Amino acid sequence: MTRSEEEDAAYPFKEFISNLDRRELLGVASLLTSDPDYFLEIARNKNGSNRLQKLVGKSDDVDDLICDATLYRFLHVMTDKHASYVATRGLRVFAGKKKEYMCGELIHHALLLARDRHALPLSNDTSGNFVVQHVLKLNDPRTTRNVALSLRGHCIDLSFKKYGSYIVERLLEADESVAVVVMELVESDGDRLMRLARSEFGNFVVNKALIVTQRRMTRVDLFRDLVKKLMPFLNFLRKSRGSNIAVFLESVHQTEVA
Known part of the structure; x- marks a missing residue:
């Protein structure tokens, strides 16, 4: 064998x-x-x-x-x-x-399986990702932060995939993990971020990152950094799967002008 x-x-x-x-x-x-x-x-x-x-x-x-x-x-x-x-x-x-x-x-065994070195391979698996999603649904701050730290540096890769994007969106919903995801977006190469924003599943992640950081008063700096990073790609986003992001960015620009 x-x-x-x-x-x-x-x-x-x-x-x-x-x-x-x-x-x-x-x-x-x-x-x-x-x-x-x-x-x-x-x-x-x-x-x-x-x-x-x-x-x-x-x-x-x-x-x-x-x-x-x-x-x-x-x-x-x-x-x-x-x-x-x-x-x-x-x-x-x-x-x-x-x-x-x-x-x-x-x-x-969800709490044990979704931590440390197990979080990434499970998140990348079409079945195992449900374990990580279940853990995040428990809304335990310490566990959520541990999962986020385990996936740090891999959030963009996960966001390109259907099930991986679900996990990243859940991380964006929690105070303990939102900064980990958004900082990875802000610090990424501009072209890579644009490709993510125009991708089938990644556009939802980027759009959600904008929404949650705008709503959280303590994350205004992250919101501004992400908007600044995306603005140069506004024209490329308009006629793509990232059109929802383009609409959001235009509304922000209009508000600032007004």
């Missing part, structure tokens, strides 16, 4: 399992999951993780075994670079009770 793709070139794992009948496939899955320590050892290996992911979705019986093994060592699986991909693959594929149990464990 941990052999490299090059070593298996003559008979790839994907081809191997495709030639197994249901009983044989279940036997392979049972062998890999019956010992929790062995399952975790395989899942923590890059090649082993890739092969376990290929098994997910092959049959309900196989999924039951992989789901049970993942849940048994859930925290160890989710906090490992390679093993976590097995769990997130399961979250995308599993249905019914299996998905319900997996989501329940995610929420149960």
